[in-house]
Amino acid sequence: MTWPRRPHTRRFQSTPSRYNRRSTPLVIRGRHPRARHSVEPVTADTLSLDDPYTVPTAYWHRLPDGRVQCDVCPRACKLHEGQRGLCFVRGRVDDRVVLASYGRSSGFCVDPIEKKPLNHFLPGSSVLSFGTAGCNLACRFCQNWDISKSREIDTLSAAASPELLAVTAGRLGCRSVAFTYNDPVIFMEYAMDVADACRERGIGAVAVSAGYMNPGPRAEFYRHMDAANIDLKAFTETFYSKITFSKLSVVLETLEHLRDTDVWFEITTLLIPDHNDSDAEIAAECAWLAEHLGPDVPLHFTAFHPDFKMRDVPRTPPATLSRARRIAREHGLRYVYTGNVHDPAGQTTTCPGCDEPVIVRDWYAIDDYRLTADGRCATCGTSLPGRFDGPVGGWGPRRLGIRLADPGDAPRSGQ
């Protein structure tokens, strides 16, 4: 693959976003060696390679009718000059497909890793989380729609080079960086560069994705990732087609691909009343997961809240989550969790060897931890599946907004 040119990095500063208004943001001061200019808002009019946050991409090809087709995801957007794809952040300029959001973010937060959710990846640790704008799906129930459906990229008020993000994560004591809030598939070039910069510093990279991606870019993307949480939004093609405007089969291919890699991954299904929460559909999903991925893949059933184009649907009752968890366990899945509710019983990890609770959680808080540094049960010594490295982290359930600023005295890459 030919890498896109790196953007001319501008001054890094940010304004509070939806994600860092909730608490007093911590200001991290950073400087890029080429920092000179203040950040200007990116708008629909600025699709140009003169924009420092717009970079060429590799996964596209030319069609006989003169259009070019983006090959990152099965949307297969066919573009005339100046057109953007469905995700809005990729488009055609100067006769090639570009990414217009390299180095831009909708804001940064430090979260508990359990919030991604990942329950078997460095438990208790903090993760520097961020997203960009746009999405390659069109879910009617989107819970982050103000970012994922942004058409003006005006949510991209924060900017950071991969190196600055990695250095910032290290300074904050984060064990990983997560691409979340919107799907990193559409900004894969930026995400992979951030992941590489993080790996150089011993910091992991986490993709939170719907898994809607073509095989070639998928293989390349996940070579750069250490962990992933894949949204399995339902288990019927009808739901995927009508509610998300995508295909279930592609997501299942992504899960099977991940099974054959070293990437640690967990799965999340948001249960929406009367849309994907029947016993039969949950059973079909769990049977497929057990057969194709094995009993050790963690599965999270999370609660829906009315949002975006599904405001007429009620919240998911906690009893639905408990019912789904029971069905999953009946199908042999060992690590099944409920989410977005207080449910210590549904959020506790139990040792498969002695049946003792080894990680007791309440929402994102860890109340008790009985694993050794390498992830074995302290009682019977059985190894738990996942990535465990040292004592449990002490971040807790906090969320901390981060602002990146540019006073000129921040560390350069490698410091």
Ligand code: SF4
């Ligand atoms: S990544 Fe974006 S531009 Fe490319 S095919 Fe998917 S939706 Fe279309």
